[in-house]
Amino acid sequence: xxxxxxxxxxxxxxxxxxxxxxxxxxxxxxxxxxxxxxxxxxxxxxxxxxxxxxxxxxxxxxxxxxxxxxxxxxxxxxxxxxxxxxxxxxxxxxxxxxxxxxxxxxxxxxxxxxxxxxxxxxxxxxxxxxxxxxxxxxxxxxxxxxxxxxxxxxxxxxxxxxxxxxxxxxxxxxxxxxxxxxxxxxxxxxxxxxxxxxxxxxxxxxxxxxxxxxxxxxxxxxxxxxxxxxxxxxxxxxxxxxxxxxxxxxxxxxxxxxxxxxxxx
Numbered sequence: 688x689x690x691x692x693x694x695x696x697x698x699x700x701x702x703x704x705x706x707x708x709x710x711x712x713x714x715x716x717x718x719x720x721x722x723x724x725x726x727x728x729x730x731x732x733x734x735x736x737x738x739x740x741x742x743x744x745x746x747x748x749x750x751x752x753x754x755x756x757x758x759x760x761x762x763x764x765x766x767x768x769x770x771x772x773x774x775x776x777x778x779x780x781x782x783x784x785x786x787x788x789x790x791x792x793x794x795x796x797x798x799x800x801x802x803x804x805x806x807x808x809x810x811x812x813x814x815x816x817x818x819x820x821x822x823x824x825x826x827x828x829x830x831x832x833x834x835x836x837x838x839x840x841x842x843x844x845x846x847x848x849x850x851x852x853x854x855x856x857x858x859x860x861x862x863x864x865x866x867x868x869x870x871x872x873x874x875x876x877x878x879x880x881x882x883x884x885x886x887x888x889x890x891x892x893x894x895x896x897x898x899x900x901x902x903x904x905x906x907x908x909x910x911x912x913x914x915x916x917x918x919x920x921x922x923x924x925x926x927x928x929x930x931x932x933x934x935x936x937x938x939x940x941x942x943x944x945x946x947x948x949x950x951x952x
Contacts, residue, residue, distance in 0.1 A: 851930075
């Protein structure tokens, strides 16, 4: 009898939590695009702008393509390997701050706001990735995803890292206000050090050893290994997954220990 009641209580609590997250997802989507119809268009323009600037500089310098036969494919895989990861994480790590008034309700927990924002941003970026990669495939008249299984695995790894990175940053930002500004300042240096515009394995070993510690680089390299037949990647899947797991475990621990302070901040 006790076991049945426990199962019913768990099921009820889970359903309540799902309803809370669903409501927060709707709120996140409305907040993201409700104020401006140009919101989704800007999300499309941003990666296109990166690609356009790179191609313009590349053409003006008459430079060779770092790898493969298409500068567009090379830079697009780099942009999405980094920007999708950082874009999802950037919005998600502000979930607690953006939804602070909602935390006054007993049913809403800090983690609920993170999960809801993550689901919203992940959906948006997966749609954008599909549009760009599908469009490029039509332009080149061939499939640009040569290893579909690896590509699906890569997307899951990117989402896992983005969630873990964002959850950790969200918890620290709720406790240390200036931390959010610090993380935002690191976005450009991280992108430049993630192999978006170059092939890391073509650098001297000493530079490779330093860049290897950047988890965003492994997101980019994993993305590229699924779009090229013979790409020589500076990639450690276990390192990226290990960092993701460590960050997520730390975030959950911080949330559990400092939940009252996070809610009250």
